[in-house]
Amino acid sequence: MTEVQNLGKLVQRVYNGKAWHGPCVIDVLKDIDNTIARKKIGDSHSIVQLVLHMVSWRTFVTRRLLGDTTFELSDEDNFPAATDWATALAKLEASQAELLKAIETITSDQLREQVASRKYDFYVLLHGIIHHDIYHIGQILLIKKYVH
DSSP, X not given: OOHHHHHHHHHHHHHHSOOTXXXXXHHHHTTOOHHHHHOOSTTSOOHHHHHHHHHHHHHHHHHHHTTOTTOOOOHHXXXXXXXXXXXXXXXXXXXXXXXXXXXXXXXXXXXXXXXXXXXXXXXXXXXXXXXXXXXXXXXXXXXXXXXX
């Protein structure tokens, strides 16, 4: 199995598989309704905002993997305005499919190429999106714990 394939498997496990760290993204989100998704702890982001933020960064990674060297996230894109929960989940599911498809387009040699206008390569970019998802599902678990 190539390094790219291994990274694709990690992206998949974190999202809807048997993740090493604990519950995967889908397991964390499955029992959330629209009301819980909009609640906040103090001045934190809501769950729906965090999910849309995850989608934004997955879009960034996907676009960069597909060769869009100029794509950047604006402040509005980084934390988009909250939408209804069903829409946020649909966007997340679509972003997963698009990310996995984009990963399939690169070679192991491309992993060591620098991402345009960044100080890291595609290997770090892919590990970054994995860590990013894990970080935010940890936040979501905490919010769920305190708003129930």
